[in-house]
Amino acid sequence: MNEEKLLRLLISFLxxxxxxxxxxxxxxxxxxxxxILLISIIVLYFVSTKKIRxxxxxxxxxxxxxxxxIFWFIDNIIIDQIVIRIIGYIMLFYFLYYNHKSFQxxxxxxxxxxxxxxxxxxxxxxxxxxxxxxxxxxNLLGFVNLLLLYVLLIVGAMHYIxxxxxxxxxxxxxILNFSFSDFMILIEEFYVESYELKVxxxxxxxxxxxxxxxxxxxxxxxxxxxxxxxF
Numbered sequence: 001m002n003e004e005k006l007l008r009l010l011i012s013f014l015x016x017x018x019x020x021x022x023x024x025x026x027x028x029x030x031x032x033x034x035x036i037l038l039i040s041i042i043v044l045y046f047v048s049t050k051k052i053r054x055x056x057x058x059x060x061x062x063x064x065x066x067x068x069x070i071f072w073f074i075d076n077i078i079i080d081q082i083v084i085r086i087i088g089y090i091m092l093f094y095f096l097y098y099n100h101k102s103f104q105x106x107x108x109x110x111x112x113x114x115x116x117x118x119x120x121x122x123x124x125x126x127x128x129x130x131x132x133x134x135x136x137x138x139n140l141l142g143f144v145n146l147l148l149l150y151v152l153l154i155v156g157a158m159h160y161i162x163x164x165x166x167x168x169x170x171x172x173x174x175i176l177n178f179s180f181s182d183f184m185i186l187i188e189e190f191y192v193e194s195y196e197l198k199v200x201x202x203x204x205x206x207x208x209x210x211x212x213x214x215x216x217x218x219x220x221x222x223x224x225x226x227x228x229x230x231f
Contacts, residue, residue, distance in 0.1 A: 177208035
């Protein structure tokens, strides 16, 4: 078994360990599992990639920095985390630009995009309406956080449906998990405290980073051809 497979097994174990630490209120297990998990994801990138790109490393470090806030004594930590996430999501737009291909959609592609975008738009608007008053002075930051994810997910879906490559799939899945995670974080922080949402965030966050690493190390190949027009 090579180093990459061992790291992936370790990451899977650490995700389970931090969830168990949270469920059983073991702060040591939860905290240090999360720390080692973040380090392992970064190491996985270095082990798996054929060419280390500084921009990729910077993006990963930005998202991992948010996880390290648990070791800092900050009064209003959620605001700093939102700011860090906003910076990270802005940096992810480079990948959308880098992966852009001329759009070629058939009728099924258009139907899928319209249906998915409409559903996500409803979710986005309902979430913001619910959170707008509870967020109070943090309303603008919360809106920017949700809006960036909204644009990233829809454009990411457009790229995947257009290209249907493994690389575009990993990016879409990464943004999807970031969206799940951030929506749940904001709802849990500002609207209703939920034990279940906290557990789901512990699962979605590392999944988003893992999918992002998979995107970074996967070659860019366009798989959509005429034979898949009905897909």
